[in-house]
Amino acid sequence: MSLKIDQDHSRFRAIVRGKIRQNLRRYISQGELIGRKGKELVSIPIPQIDIPRFIYGDKQRGGVGQGKGDVGDPVGGQEQDGDDGQGQAGQDAGDHVVEVDVTLDELADILGEELELPAIENKGKNRIVSAKDRYTGIRRVGPDSLKHFKRTYKEALRRAVASGIYDPKDPIIVPQHEDRRFRSWKEDVEPVANAVIIYMMDVSGSMGDEQKEIVRIESFWIDTWLRRQYQGLESRYIIHDAVAREVDRDTFFRTRESGGTMISSAYKLCGQLIDQHYPSSEWNIYPFHFSDGDNWSMDDTLSCIELLKTDILTRVNMFAYGQVESPYGSGQFVKDLREHFTEDERVITSEIRDRDAIVGSIKEFLGKGK
Amino acid sequence: MPISPNQADLPRYLLVEQEKIEAIGRRYGLDFFPVVFQMLSYDQMNEIAAYGGFPNRYPHWRFGMEYERLSKSYEYGLSKIYEMVINNNPSYAYLLEGNSLTDQKLVMCHVLGHVDFFKNNFSFRSTDLDAGEPITDPVRKRGGDYDPNRRWIDKMANHGSAVRRIVDRYGIARVEQFVDTCLSLENLVDPWSRFVRRRREEIVEEEPTAVEVPRLRSKDYMEEFINPEEYIEEQKKKIEEAREKKKGRHPSSREQDVLLFLIENAPLERWERALLSIVRDEAYYFAPQMETKIMNEGWASYWHSKMMTNDVCDWTEIVDYAENNAGVMVTSGGRLNPYKLGVQLYRSIEDRWNRGQFGPEWEDCNDLDQKRHWDLRLGLGQQKIFEVRALYNDVTFIDEFLTEDFALEHQLFSFGWSNRNERFEIDSREFKNVKERLLSQLTNFGNPFIYVEDANFENRGELLLVHDHRGVDLRNDYANETLAALVRIWHRPVNLVTLSDGKKNLLRFDGKEHSSRADAP
Numbered sequence: 085m086s087l088k089i090d091q092d093h094s095r096f097r098a099i100v101r102g103k104i105r106q107n108l109r110r111y112i113s114q115g116e117l118i119g120r121k122g123k124e125l126v127s128i129p130i131p132q133i134d135i136p137r138f139i140y141g142d143k144q145r146g147g148v149g150q151g152k153g154d155v156g157d158p159v160g161g162q163e164q165d166g167d168d169g170q171g172q173a174g175q176d177a178g179d180h181v182v183e184v185d186v187t188l189d190e191l192a193d194i195l196g197e198e199l200e201l202p203a204i205e206n207k208g209k210n211r212i213v214s215a216k217d218r219y220t221g222i223r224r225v226g227p228d229s230l231k232h233f234k235r236t237y238k239e240a241l242r243r244a245v246a247s248g249i250y251d252p253k254d255p256i257i258v259p260q261h262e263d264r265r266f267r268s269w270k271e272d273v274e275p276v277a278n279a280v281i282i283y284m285m286d287v288s289g290s291m292g293d294e295q296k297e298i299v300r301i302e303s304f305w306i307d308t309w310l311r312r313q314y315q316g317l318e319s320r321y322i323i324h325d326a327v328a329r330e331v332d333r334d335t336f337f338r339t340r341e342s343g344g345t346m347i348s349s350a351y352k353l354c355g356q357l358i359d360q361h362y363p364s365s366e367w368n369i370y371p372f373h374f375s376d377g378d379n380w381s382m383d384d385t386l387s388c389i390e391l392l393k394t395d396i397l398t399r400v401n402m403f404a405y406g407q408v409e410s411p412y413g414s415g416q417f418v419k420d421l422r423e424h425f426t427e428d429e430r431v432i433t434s435e436i437r438d439r440d441a442i443v444g445s446i447k448e449f450l451g452k453g454k
Numbered sequence: 455m456p457i458s459p460n461q462a463d464l465p466r467y468l469l470v471e472q473e474k475i476e477a478i479g480r481r482y483g484l485d486f487f488p489v490v491f492q493m494l495s496y497d498q499m500n501e502i503a504a505y506g507g508f509p510n511r512y513p514h515w516r517f518g519m520e521y522e523r524l525s526k527s528y529e530y531g532l533s534k535i536y537e538m539v540i541n542n543n544p545s546y547a548y549l550l551e552g553n554s555l556t557d558q559k560l561v562m563c564h565v566l567g568h569v570d571f572f573k574n575n576f577s578f579r580s581t582d583l584d585a586g587e588p589i590t591d592p593v594r595k596r597g598g599d600y601d602p603n604r605r606w607i608d609k610m611a612n613h614g615s616a617v618r619r620i621v622d623r624y625g626i627a628r629v630e631q632f633v634d635t636c637l638s639l640e641n642l643v644d645p646w647s648r649f650v651r652r653r654r655e656e657i658v659e660e661e662p663t664a665v666e667v668p669r670l671r672s673k674d675y676m677e678e679f680i681n682p683e684e685y686i687e688e689q690k691k692k693i694e695e696a697r698e699k700k701k702g703r704h705p706s707s708r709e710q711d712v713l714l715f716l717i718e719n720a721p722l723e724r725w726e727r728a729l730l731s732i733v734r735d736e737a738y739y740f741a742p743q744m745e746t747k748i749m750n751e752g753w754a755s756y757w758h759s760k761m762m763t764n765d766v767c768d769w770t771e772i773v774d775y776a777e778n779n780a781g782v783m784v785t786s787g788g789r790l791n792p793y794k795l796g797v798q799l800y801r802s803i804e805d806r807w808n809r810g811q812f813g814p815e816w817e818d819c820n821d822l823d824q825k826r827h828w829d830l831r832l833g834l835g836q837q838k839i840f841e842v843r844a845l846y847n848d849v850t851f852i853d854e855f856l857t858e859d860f861a862l863e864h865q866l867f868s869f870g871w872s873n874r875n876e877r878f879e880i881d882s883r884e885f886k887n888v889k890e891r892l893l894s895q896l897t898n899f900g901n902p903f904i905y906v907e908d909a910n911f912e913n914r915g916e917l918l919l920v921h922d923h924r925g926v927d928l929r930n931d932y933a934n935e936t937l938a939a940l941v942r943i944w945h946r947p948v949n950l951v952t953l954s955d956g957k958k959n960l961l962r963f964d965g966k967e968h969s970s971r972a973d974a975p
Binding site: 088089091092093094095096097099133134135136137138139140141146147148149150151152153154155156157158159 | 500501504505509510513514515516517518519521522626630634637638639640641642785789790791794864865866867868869870871875877878880881882883888891892895900901902904921926927928929930931932933935936939
């Protein structure tokens with residue numbers, strides 16, 4: 085049932101949307117939303133929008149209460165709800181906070197608008213189609229199982245009335261062969277886009293909790309955005325130190341190994357994943373790699389670059405490398421990548437200094453619409 | 455979702471209950487408008503509650519905000535709206551679908567109390583649409599036919615369609631923005647203006663009369679000592695100067711109904727004036743409810759508990775009733791609950807007047823023991839509370855009946871902000887402090903006193919407002935925003951004289967910049 089209030093409500097939501105937009109950076113760098121990711125909705129507390137008036141300042145004001153307690157004891161509780169929403173005596177204005185639920189899709193849209201992210205060019209779109217049958221039409225021939233009784237009856241009734249054999253006192257209608265109508269279908273052709281994100285993270289000793297938190301927040305937002313663009317997005321997670329292995333999402337963000345770093349191991353595994361599961365003709369593939377930029381040796385870096393050139397880049401939409409600044413890492417890897425792929429638009433690199441840099445980094449990664 | 459005035463949509467068994475309860479109420483002497491109950495689902499209830507009780511209001515986002523808040527707290531089980539009743543003749547009241555029968559009966563009893571209050575309390579006389587202005591004898595004599603026009607449901611709906619017409623013409627964005635501006639000024643009204651003649655008809659003469667200095671009475675021979683010539687001259691000059699200063703001054707005396715002043719004097723377009731008038735009308739409609747919150751809720755609670763426990767509930771229902779009643783009366787976190795304070799005050803009055811604990815003998819008695827056993831068996835309690843519910847508002851109610859004994863017995867305290875601990879703390883249990891704090895909070899509905907002082911400030915067509923400072927500063931950021939709203943209506947710079955941290959301060963907004971200076975006039 086539609087309520088009258090709906091219009092007022094939707095305008096309020098629009099105002100809230102503006103508020104969310106202003107604060108987007110804050111929400112993003114807090115990363116508080118991720119805990120709720122299991123649900124379709126994220127709750128964002130926003131201050132209730134107050135209409136400014138001439139009112140008393142709060143702090144000089146105080147009030148009167150009832151109950152036990154000595155002078156100097158704190159007064160608990162903030163707001164107490166009356167039942168009719170009108171003026172409340174004897175209370176000071178507490179801070180009202182409304183929690184607004186925003187769907188992840190809506191949030192992704194706001195993110196997209198705010199960061200001016202382009203809609204993504206869909207690689208598989210024109211090549212892969214799936215056909216779906218929809219029963220939308222009517223025709224005169226068909227199997228009995230598709231017979232449309234109502235339409236058949238209507239036809240019979242029309243014929244009976246037209247030929248004068250219809251008797252309102254004895255309204256029996258007998259459908260004849262030519263009255264029969266059948267459902268017919270139309271084939272809808274829908275382009276299908278499949279996408280997979282392959283997250284790779286360096287979990288060697290130099291990646292601390294703060295670095296992982298940054299990766300966590302950033303990958304959440306990337307995930308949110310890409311999910312908005314593709315239905316049925318798949319995610320795969322690879323962690324590596326000197327060796328790489330595939331893990332589930334939970335492990336991905338929690339594991340802390342120690343040891344050396346062989347980035348090439350992750351790239352190899354990534355290539356294998358693509359080979360086995362994601363033929364590039366059907367899939368949009370987005371590998372994201374996060375590390376502190378400290379690789380074991382120059383040799384390994386060179387083999388990484390080789391792997392990228394021959395194995396990965398040919399098959400993916402883009403390859404993103406995010407380098408989180410860490411007190412231990414040398415941060416060399418990003419320079420090497422940039423040196424070798426200056427001309428290549430498919431490789432996007434970004435350096436993430438701290439949480440505040442996450443927003444900018446997302447824009448660097450997704451701003452090209454690949 | 456049309457709300458029709460017919461009662462047919464109330465289930466039969468509830469109509470029967472209503473009839474019974476109304477008969478009981480009449481027996482107790484309650485005197486109410488006809489009541490129309492309607493059953494609503496929770497989302498309809500939330501919608502109507504968001505609209506302040508009216509099924510049809512003008513469109514505005516804040517109702518949507520309120521709706522969101524209400525439906526959230528309902529969905530999460532934080533609160534639900536039990537009852538809602540509108541001051542209208544006939545009065546409309548809403549029942550929540552799915553409540554137990556005991557709850558519905560409780561609500562009906564409670565509502566009867568409210569409707570009796572609407573009809574009989576003097577401050578609600580200002581909502582009579584057929585009263586004519588001003589109402590200088592608001593106290594209605596008992597008995598007789600009193601059937602005022604309070605068709606506010608229709609009036610609000612008319613406001614709604616008027617605003618929608620304006621929206622159709624000027625667009626929702628523009629209209630809503632202007633309504634926001636008006637709402638910023640919503641509390642700048644003069645709640646008593648319906649009951650007094652604020653503006654005297656000024657006799658316009660071509661020339662003002664010559665200045666006459668009032669003289670003290672004296673015998674002839676004392677005249678030059680009691681009214682010395684120099685002094686009279688001095689006074690004459692002063693009066694003339696004051697007159698000169700006031701010459702051409704508009705308004706001629708300060709005006710508390712800022713909204714009315716703006717409607718009459720600000721350079722507004724027709725539709726803007728219409729919107730401002732609507733906001734003002736509605737502010738005056740809600741004013742009596744705000745100034746009698748404690749009394750009104752207390753009265754309704756007094757009667758629901760009396761009727762439920764004496765007459766309505768049978769033994770299967772009493773526990774459910776008690777549990778619910780306890781929920782309404784609860785004091786959480788030490789905050790004052792108007793329902794509870796109100797009902798306790800009525801009971802205290804009833805008890806005192808039953809036992810004759812009033813008047814000079816009682817006041818002068820210092821013997822505690824004698825006071826404790828004071829009982830003249832006057833039995834005037836019922837009569838007194840009916841009188842009180844007609845003649846008082848929250849301020850006078852608290853002022854007169856909240857005694858030291860009451861404050862002690864009910865553990866009242868005052869609290870304030872502690873800078874050291876950054877929290878609100880109990881700062882006193884002294885009766886004087888508690889009562890002062892409570893009264894100052896209720897005075898003018900807890901709004902600051904703001905007056906229009908001069909519409910041609912410094913001879914530049916600027917508006918000058920004065921804040922009558924009574925111990926508490928204005929909230930600064932809000933004051934600046936409100937000045938900006940005033941500029942949008944006045945179209946010239948607006949100034950406000952107030953005190954900040956004990957120093958005189960002139961806040962000013964000229965349409966571009968906010969400024970403040972200390973050398974206020």
